[in-house]
Amino acid sequence: MTPNRLMRLAACAAAALLIAACASTPLEEQPAAPVTDASSGAAGGKPGGATADPRAVARVDATSKGIDPLTDPASPLSKRSVYFDFDSFVVKPEFQGVVEAHGKFLVANPSRRLTIEGNADERGSREYNLALGQKRAEAVKSRLRLLGVAESQMETVSFGEEKPVATGADEASWAQNRRADLNYK
Amino acid sequence: MHRLLAHAFALLAALLVLSPATAQLRVEITGVGSNQFPVSVANFRRDGEIPQPVDEIIRADLQRSGRFRMIDPGATPLAETAAVSFAEFKSRGADALVVGSVARLADGRFDLRFRLYDTVKQTQLDALSYVSSAAELRLNAHRIADRIFEKLTGERGVFATRIAYVVQLAKASFELQIADSDGASAQAALRSREPIMSPSWSADGSRLAYVSFETGKPVVYAHTVTTGERRVVANFLGSNSAPSWAPDGKRLAVVLTRDGLSQVYVINVDGSGLQRLTRSAGIDTEPVFSPDGRFIYFTSDRGGGPQIYRMNADGSGVARVTFSGDYNVSPRVSPDGRLLAYVGRRGGRFQVHTLDIATNQETALTDTALDESPSFAPNGRMLLYATEVGRRGILASVSVDGRVRARLSGPSGDVREPTWGPFIK
Numbered sequence: 255m256t257p258n259r260l261m262r263l264a265a266c267a268a269a270a271l272l273i274a275a276c277a278s279t280p281l282e283e284q285p286a287a288p289v290t291d292a293s294s295g296a297a298g299g300k301p302g303g304a305t306a307d308p309r310a311v312a313r314v315d316a317t318s319k320g321i322d323p324l325t326d327p328a329s330p331l332s333k334r335s336v337y338f339d340f341d342s343f344v345v346k347p348e349f350q351g352v353v354e355a356h357g358k359f360l361v362a363n364p365s366r367r368l369t370i371e372g373n374a375d376e377r378g379s380r381e382y383n384l385a386l387g388q389k390r391a392e393a394v395k396s397r398l399r400l401l402g403v404a405e406s407q408m409e410t411v412s413f414g415e416e417k418p419v420a421t422g423a424d425e426a427s428w429a430q431n432r433r434a435d436l437n438y439k
Numbered sequence: 440m441h442r443l444l445a446h447a448f449a450l451l452a453a454l455l456v457l458s459p460a461t462a463q464l465r466v467e468i469t470g471v472g473s474n475q476f477p478v479s480v481a482n483f484r485r486d487g488e489i490p491q492p493v494d495e496i497i498r499a500d501l502q503r504s505g506r507f508r509m510i511d512p513g514a515t516p517l518a519e520t521a522a523v524s525f526a527e528f529k530s531r532g533a534d535a536l537v538v539g540s541v542a543r544l545a546d547g548r549f550d551l552r553f554r555l556y557d558t559v560k561q562t563q564l565d566a567l568s569y570v571s572s573a574a575e576l577r578l579n580a581h582r583i584a585d586r587i588f589e590k591l592t593g594e595r596g597v598f599a600t601r602i603a604y605v606v607q608l609a610k611a612s613f614e615l616q617i618a619d620s621d622g623a624s625a626q627a628a629l630r631s632r633e634p635i636m637s638p639s640w641s642a643d644g645s646r647l648a649y650v651s652f653e654t655g656k657p658v659v660y661a662h663t664v665t666t667g668e669r670r671v672v673a674n675f676l677g678s679n680s681a682p683s684w685a686p687d688g689k690r691l692a693v694v695l696t697r698d699g700l701s702q703v704y705v706i707n708v709d710g711s712g713l714q715r716l717t718r719s720a721g722i723d724t725e726p727v728f729s730p731d732g733r734f735i736y737f738t739s740d741r742g743g744g745p746q747i748y749r750m751n752a753d754g755s756g757v758a759r760v761t762f763s764g765d766y767n768v769s770p771r772v773s774p775d776g777r778l779l780a781y782v783g784r785r786g787g788r789f790q791v792h793t794l795d796i797a798t799n800q801e802t803a804l805t806d807t808a809l810d811e812s813p814s815f816a817p818n819g820r821m822l823l824y825a826t827e828v829g830r831r832g833i834l835a836s837v838s839v840d841g842r843v844r845a846r847l848s849g850p851s852g853d854v855r856e857p858t859w860g861p862f863i864k
Binding site (some may be wrong): 380 | 721788
């Protein structure tokens with residue numbers, strides 16, 4: 255690896271960490287006060303008539319547990335797709351941050367498992383595309399393995415060109431279909 | 440009034456075009472073959488209600504083969520009993536003439552008869568009668584076309600053989616269908632909500648192997664066509680795909696990812712005797728046996744992009760076969776072992792090519808952009824392939840010289856992966 259690429263990698267990783275940190279902090283500190291105030295204050299309904307009262311407010315307590323980072327749209331973990339060039343299985347620099355975020359999450363949560371699903375665009379041979387999709391899934395898997403993710407947490411499958419998400423016959427559609435998806439179980 | 444008439448006429452014409460029998464028989468000739476044999480197929484005499492346009496089926500078969508130039512027979516039906524003016528057909532340019540009839544019998548069956556004449560020598564070359572149910576009438580028309588083909592070219596006809604292909608009818612609706620060689624009379628052998636891929640006929644035409652995603656991942660099955668009986672051939676960890684029968688019908692070449700990336704293996708039909716054949720650091724896929732069983736051709740990206748390679752059937756002696764272009768996939772060997780058909784990308788277009796294995800002469804057979812899955816007819820004279828028109832997958836045939844292409848418009852839906860079945864005994 256050239257020093258240049260190493261630098262870029264480090265920068266990506268740092269950026270990924272920064273985004274992760276920024277995303278989680280304000281949510282942890284979000285005050286539950288407005289909800290609490292409304293239910294206990296004078297503006298609330300009569301005590302004892304909670305089910306019948308149209309002004310009743312059921313309380314959901316989100317203070318004890320943080321939001322699942324997998325479903326938090328602000329987390330890099332919400333990005334579950336890695337896109338590839340035609341006939342290529344190289345994970346491009348712009349997707350290394352996504353892969354690393356998932357790697358860290360999986361290392362920190364050894365009970366979580368995922369399937370990496372490889373896909374290809376419609377051009378060329380279906381069987382070759384099935385193999386190419388597998389190669390893309392394996393490329394993502396080997397990156398995760400390097401980040402310390404256990405083999406038992408990961409499974410790969412390829413759908414080749416059989417399950418396109420975009421159905422157009424243009425580069426924009428094809429680019430969306432040349433993809434590996436990280437699907438948590 | 441005139442306009443009203445014109446409208447009525449247009450409507451009538453549209454109805455004629457849209458009637459299923461006509462739609463199934465559309466042949467688009469896009470080139471002119473050299474050394475085509477000029478033949479005229481007269482309209483057959485019809486007695487009673489006849490469910491199939493037998494004369495049209497025969498004409499379309501002969502035309503699609505690329506070996507014949509069809510000479511207009513005129514509108515008058517000519518039965519096999521008719522007195523024929525050889526001089527008249529000779530002057531029209533026809534060296535051979537087909538006449539015949541089809542009659543509905545009292546028991547509801549049909550009597551289909553034909554006679555083939557050499558108009559130059561003024562002799563009869565062939566004559567036969569078939570009595571059959573309505574269901575078999577179309578097949579018998581194909582059988583007549585086969586006899587005419589054989590009498591006039593000296594080679595066996597393929598019109599009575601069958602093809603298999605995959606069709607996607609909706610987002611979660613896939614079928615493996617079997618149809619006549621012209622795409623008509625389609626029947627579903629398998630229905631699934633998940634993709635089906637890579638059908639492959641056994642050499643005796645009794646079984647199809649294929650890949651089905653019905654369990655959520657690609658698994659290889661072998662399927663007996665007449666009974667629908669299926670067995671799992673390969674269901675290992677990872678992906679199982681690209682089945683191809685060995686000529687003996689006992690083993691299959693398959694592609695598995697159980698040991699890492701896609702590699703070629705052989706396995707017995709019952710799933711026993713797994714043996715790994717290739718050991719590359721890249722993708723090895725789409726294995727096909729040569730008809731004599733000595734070689735396996737396959738696609739590999741071991742040299743960078745995908746190219747076609749050949750190895751001995753035991754995995755030894757790997758050699759690269761294709762060298763032009765940076766993307767060549769889906770190899771198929773002609774029945775005589777002399778030609779290799781494949782899809783090559785040239786200038787961004789994916790087209791069917793053949794390679795003369797002895798001379799390395801490459802020929803482009805199509806001029807479309809998204810061709811897939813070439814498959815030789817059992818006599819090696821035509822190829823079937825999948826291509827796209829208006830974002831819909833269709834089947835097309837091309838003569839092996841590339842001069843006559845025809846669209847098979849029988850199957851509806853998004854059609855792909857045709858594979859031509861063997862001669863049926």
